[in-house]
Amino acid sequence: MEDTRSGAIVYQQGLCSACGVCEVMCSLWHEGMVGPAFARSNILRDPFTAKHRHITCPQCDDPACYFVCPSKDKALCIDKATGVIYINEGACNGCGLCVDACPFDPSRIKLHAVKKVAFKCDLCMGRKEGPLCVEHCPFQALILPKDK
Numbered sequence: 001m002e003d004t005r006s007g008a009i010v011y012q013q014g015l016c017s018a019c020g021v022c023e024v025m026c027s028l029w030h031e032g033m034v035g036p037a038f039a040r041s042n043i044l045r046d047p048f049t050a051k052h053r054h055i056t057c058p059q060c061d062d063p064a065c066y067f068v069c070p071s072k073d074k075a076l077c078i079d080k081a082t083g084v085i086y087i088n089e090g091a092c093n094g095c096g097l098c099v100d101a102c103p104f105d106p107s108r109i110k111l112h113a114v115k116k117v118a119f120k121c122d123l124c125m126g127r128k129e130g131p132l133c134v135e136h137c138p139f140q141a142l143i144l145p146k147d148k
Contacts, residue, residue: 009041009123009131009142011054016141018043018052022133029124029132037113040121041133041142044106054142056133057108057121059085065098065109065120076118079125086122089115 020036020043027038036042041056063085069076075091076098078084087098087109094116099109109120123144124131134142 007145008058009054009056009121009134009144011056012141012143013053015139016043016052016054017139018045019138021136021138022054022142025132025136026121029127030119037110040110040119041131055104055106055108057085058104059083059121059123060103064101064103068097068101070095070097082123082125084123084125085120086125087118087120089117089119092117094118 022041023036023039023043024034026041027034027036030040031038041054043052043054045052063078066072066076066078066085071091071093075088075093077086077088079086089112094111096111096118098118098120099107099111102109109118111117112119121131129135130144131142134144
């Protein structure tokens, strides 16, 4: 059977300037407002060393978040065509179990402060051009490989 998974965004740290365009585009596209707290893709910055890194959901092959969700296949879903793990906010009860189950630190899933539901990167699912953060990164530090 052919692997149809979409893959995950690859971060090339040597090209990144930590400008934050990825966070701006992500939060604007998904939430209609700008701010890192509303972005599904974030730059973590150390203000003392100027070191930084980009974090987003790596679209795990064995997603702990999915398996712990009490409403899996309704709130936390896996797209059958692409393999993208996404959250249906309309079905999410905001319990936060998925946030705690994420094996990454910090968790790649957040709880929305206003909507009181979980949210995470869905690779801009449904957007023909793919993830906005990849498209608008001025330094091409983010890529979405076509071949997995």
